[in-house]
Amino acid sequence: MLKDDILKALLDAGDYCSGQALCERFHVTRTAVWKAVAKLRDEGYTIEARQNRGYLLRNTGYLLSQASLDEAFGDQRFLRRWVFLQQTDSTNLEVKRAAGEGDEGPTLFVAEEQTAGRGRRGRNWSSPPGSGIWMSLLLRPKLRPERASMLTLVTALAVTDGIREATGLEAAIKWPNDVVVRGKKVAGILTEMSTDLDRIEFVVIGIGINVNTDSFPEEIREVATSLAIEQGKETARTPIIAAVWKQFARYEKLFEEKGSFTALKERYEALLANRGREVRVLDPDGEYCGVAEGITEGGELLVRREDQSLTAVRSGEVSVRGIYGYI
Numbered sequence: 001m002l003k004d005d006i007l008k009a010l011l012d013a014g015d016y017c018s019g020q021a022l023c024e025r026f027h028v029t030r031t032a033v034w035k036a037v038a039k040l041r042d043e044g045y046t047i048e049a050r051q052n053r054g055y056l057l058r059n060t061g062y063l064l065s066q067a068s069l070d071e072a073f074g075d076q077r078f079l080r081r082w083v084f085l086q087q088t089d090s091t092n093l094e095v096k097r098a099a100g101e102g103d104e105g106p107t108l109f110v111a112e113e114q115t116a117g118r119g120r121r122g123r124n125w126s127s128p129p130g131s132g133i134w135m136s137l138l139l140r141p142k143l144r145p146e147r148a149s150m151l152t153l154v155t156a157l158a159v160t161d162g163i164r165e166a167t168g169l170e171a172a173i174k175w176p177n178d179v180v181v182r183g184k185k186v187a188g189i190l191t192e193m194s195t196d197l198d199r200i201e202f203v204v205i206g207i208g209i210n211v212n213t214d215s216f217p218e219e220i221r222e223v224a225t226s227l228a229i230e231q232g233k234e235t236a237r238t239p240i241i242a243a244v245w246k247q248f249a250r251y252e253k254l255f256e257e258k259g260s261f262t263a264l265k266e267r268y269e270a271l272l273a274n275r276g277r278e279v280r281v282l283d284p285d286g287e288y289c290g291v292a293e294g295i296t297e298g299g300e301l302l303v304r305r306e307d308q309s310l311t312a313v314r315s316g317e318v319s320v321r322g323i324y325g326y327i
Contacts, residue, residue, distance in 0.1 A: 002028060002032060002036045003037075006037065009025065010057040011063075018053070045057065046058040064237055064238060068084075069082050069110060072238050072241065080107060082107070083107070083108070086113070087112065088114060090206075091114065091136035096204060099138055099194065099202045105138035106139050107137070108136070108138075110133070111134045111135070130212060132211045132213060133207065133240060134208055137205040137207075138203075141256060143256065145195045148200055150298070151255075152205075154251050154261075156176065156178075157267060157271065159244050163227065166239045169230055171187075174318075184224055185225070186225055189205070190204075190208075210226035210227065211237050213228065261298065272292070272294065274301065274318065279318050281317070282317040283313075288306075290304050300312035300314050
């Protein structure tokens, strides 16, 4: 589309770009350029226009675009393809559609806005434009289906270390699929799988990170936060995306080579917010409390119950006791 071509031209220019130059480059009229710029402004881009100088894209460090992803991923060897979408229903659904069309992956979809984003157990995940990172990976791992669930733990490691690398914040993992900063949730992970008999056809790894959200509804204000709130400033998103997938490539390679979580267990436990803390487990057979001691090599959470028995939690909701009660 013309607006995407103009956006890339403005990003590449890094300075004013004349309207006439854009007309000549894309073989369109001045009116067509003006309409394309207007659409970009409607999408949230700040574009300054000056007579005799042209158009200038402001605050480029905080923008997401195909061009910014191209620059970030130019020298990596893990992803085969990456796609930026201004709007989609869900990046997880984008992955499923791509897999159905034969995409071999690893392919990453990043959206500025999701209209039907969701988290675990079908919960809605608010994902308005400009506020966060909404992305999903298509992966075709050579794993037995019963081991695919551990990719959630691999991803939690990657997101946590990626946030730490890009922002300096001391992010931690709340088992099994949340990332927290100072005890409040900043990111969630949703892993889905399609199998064919006894093999994995493909895996969808969806990640949502609250980056520049400046406030939350009252009902979740005490348990949710964003990177911008914790840093006290707006945060660029592309470096975080790049850092997450750099870490994922490293951790996923180790996981596939070993065929287990053994090589990653120590690092995971070092980042585990639950460890040594009182937790509440919402088990289908009944709720109970205990102290989290770490994880097994299969990725289960080890909980020392009040009767001193040790339980390996394989699934279910686990809340950590914090200053606001259980989160």
